[in-house]
Amino acid sequence: MRLLLLLVFVALAMPGRAATPVADSLRQRLASAPPDTTRVQLLLGLCNESEMSSAAERLRYGRAGLALARHLGHERGELACLAALAGVALQQQDYLTASRYYQEVARRAERQPWAARQAVQAWVGLGRVAAQQEQFAQADRFFRQAQAGMRRYAATPSEIAMGQNNLAMLYAGWMRAGGAVPDSVPRLQEHYARAGLRLYQKQASKNGLATLYNIMGVVHESAGRLDSALYCHQQALRLHQRAGNAYGEAQSWLSVGSVYGKQGRWAQAAPFLQTGLAQARRLQAPGIIVQGYESWADYLAATGRGLEAFQLARLQQHLLDSLQTSEQREALARLQVQFDTERQRNRVRALSQQARQQRQYLLLTTAVLGVTVLGLLVAGVLGWRLRRSRALLARQNEELTTTRAEQDRLYALVAHDLRSPVVAFSGLADLMTRYIERQDTARLAGLGGRVRQAAQSLRALLDNLLGWALSQRGELVPVIERVGVEKLLAEVAGLYQSAAEAAGVQLQLSPGAAGYARADENMLRTIVRNLVSNALQATPAGGSITLGATAEQDAVEIRVTDTGPGISPERIPQLLSGEVGPRSAEAPASTGLGLRLSVLFTRVLGGRLALQSAPGQGTTAVLTLQAATPAPVADAAHAPSATTGALIPTTGAGAVPTA
Incomplete structure (x- = not known):
């Protein structure tokens, strides 16, 4: 359930199910196509084909198309292949690879007036990656940049509806995540959801309507309106089936089963969960498989199969950790910083080039008109502005370097201090499993104190981390x-x-x-x-x-x-x-x-x-x-009295508040 709203981004990005003869026809044409731009388009079509036997096969076709486009110097085909490869990586939750491809598309498309549509596609992809990482403010910036890009060319109603749908899903996920949410987010979420619904209804777009039903189902489910949530997810399932969206269909099977489970109707939930999990495995979609494992573990626990539920929960956590490791998040953060820094440098170079052109123009005007003093004054002002911009950029780079160094030190501290309680919990879980299998209730009962000790240690570490975060944000005000x-x-x-x-x-x-x-x-x-x-x-x-x-x-x-x-x-x-x-x-x-x-x-x-x-x-x-x-x-x-050389009795103090 925690991944559902963010997985909607991936399901919406995938095309509908294409008939198998389409893929066979593309392969037949590819076998006889010469190594030219036509072959690039055929390879691109196979990479975009969602019903290929595996994602690895789609990636193979996409990389072959990219290599051929580069060999031919076919820049349009090269950008299209990069975007297609990024879409496949996003579907497989390989956010690092997807970000690299999308950033390359964005960098190159910005320099070409004809590539405005590819630039919008890259901003949308980067926004979806940021939303998956719960970087909601950054995702909002990317999506709005994509909307601004649509205004530079004649965007189709489907593209406009897609942009509004992206923002509606983003704001819904932002509200579900909790924390500091801007006051305008709920109002904007409702506005964009209604606007997208009107456009999709006019176009009779089954994929778009299904996605909006998914969003409304998640919102109703979080508010406890399970009957409404069940209706919305059932409508989404029906529309995904009609549109042939296999990924959206797998997600909707699991969503319907999850709502049935929350209503305590596990007998009705089981077939939906089994179908959705089987389809997610067939599609090799790790993110949807994680959701399926979580829902199926709840079903096993509710039907008295606690040990199986525990083992499946461990498998689900292992798969989730493999998708969202700290190394991946850090690599994504570094990649984003590099991308932003490069874009700033490009802007500085553009400003420098513009300043040089203006200076040449002023010098020429001065020579023609004979107003030498005026020309020198203007050139001096421009030079002063340029130096100020460079000095400002240098200070920003220095601050960024200092922040990154402090962040790296903090990562090292947190990683070291959190290792011990996490290892303790892992060991206790193994002991608990062993004692359950041996039915050793005496030793199992003795684990409670050790679990409490590990939990207290972990809580103390988290309190320290919160205190450190408050101090770094300047919100730490002592009351003497x-x-x-x-x-x-x-x-x-x-x-x-x-x-x-x-x-x-x-x-x-x-x-x-x-x-x-x-x-x-x-x-x-x-x-x-x-x-x-x-x-x-x-x-x-x-x-x-x-x-x-x-x-x-x-x-x-x-x-x-x-x-x-x-x-x-x-x-x-x-x-x-x-x-x-x-x-x-x-x-x-x-x-x-x-x-x-x-x-x-x-x-x-x-x-x-x-x-x-x-x-x-x-x-x-x-x-x-x-x-x-x-x-x-x-x-x-x-005042309490001191105890000379004796153990202090337990005072029953609770959790110590952290400043």
Whole structure:
């Protein structure tokens, strides 16, 4: 269901089912065609034929047509083959290859007045790729650029309706994804959906109407109006069948079955799900197969076949990860940055060339008219503007380089810190499967604590990531107040008490921990929580962690001491500076984003964070903050008492809010 609306883009892009004799006729004509532009058109037709035996065969014909067009210098055929290859790659969810082809079409078509239609096709394809990656603002820019391109030539009503349909689907997906959605999006979605519906009804376009019914079905389904959603998906299925759109038909089979399942009518859902999944496999459409696996897993779980559902869900997640890996997303982001940078450079070159032409014209006018002073003045103004443009571009490139470097460092930190809980969940899932197969309920029941521990670790990492994102966006505003250090330490210790017991580590509060600090309570809690988490991961079983605090006249020191392996002195400055470097064997398991966020929060609070450690002697993290005024008597009466050298009992604290 999560992929349904975005998969509509792919189904809409595919042509209807063509009869098998058409493909056979193209092959027969190709066998006798000479190596000229006619052969290029035949190869292009076979690449666009959606009912070929496999996508690999279509790609083979498209690449052969592209090679022949380049050999002949046939630029129109070359652009058409590039667009066709991009469409096949988009259908197979190979977004990186599709983006490369579409970007090449866009670059070359912009330079040719006759290629306006190919440029529009490229912008539409890039918009669909961006929508698949949930880059909705970027997709909106591409689709609107395509609409502007349509106005430069006599676009057909079908093309105009397609553009309106693209925007309607984009805005529907934007609303479903949640997050920060512009206020105009719901109104625009309804406007473009109605406009596309009117045009498709006038043309009797079954593909267009089917796609709009799919959109309305998704919207009704998300609003809980299942009967309306079922009607819309059934209408879409009927229209896709009439139009011969195999991809849209497979998607609609699965959508109807999914709605039946949500209504609890699994007996009626099963044949629809089986038919849709079989057709998606026959078409080799990974994105639709992922949707089919998800719906069929729900059916298996609802009919009491939980183990089969679990195995299918793992298969579905594996296929989804193969389609949407972080490497692919990063490669797409790099490709998009390169494309935007190249387009900016082309604009600068065009402006430079235009400026040179204007300067020559002014010099010629000056020589003819004899107004030398006026000509030099105009040339100087143009030169100043050009230098300012170049300086502005240089600053933008420098900012872009800095942003990319910071992004790469953040990726490295997040990838390292998220690896441990993800690996833990994977191991626990394997253990759970093994115990279920052996019917070992005793060991299976004991996995609950370990799952909770891994979930708490993952939640802490996500809280750190959210705090880091807020700080980078400038939305982090501290609220300074008087914070009781003893109470906060007891709360954090209680939060990690169960994890410490599970790891065989003694977590205790040092006697005499007292004082009040001037700080933002949420930020301070996040700092202490990260220090305790790092200490807990670094301390072996049988070790201990001690939380303490001392108050002086102007400052409060909070100490987190562990008996772990310690850190080499030369590594401490690197950790506190936030650099991403190779991790030594004695370093804690996670000293990345959490420690970096702690250093940032400490700087915001006007404090100081230091690490005192040596190999084999444990580590002490010392947080120094400005002291607040002493607590009033009413507050002192309610302050928690220190426990001398004893384990702190669990306080039942919930999730710690992140600043």
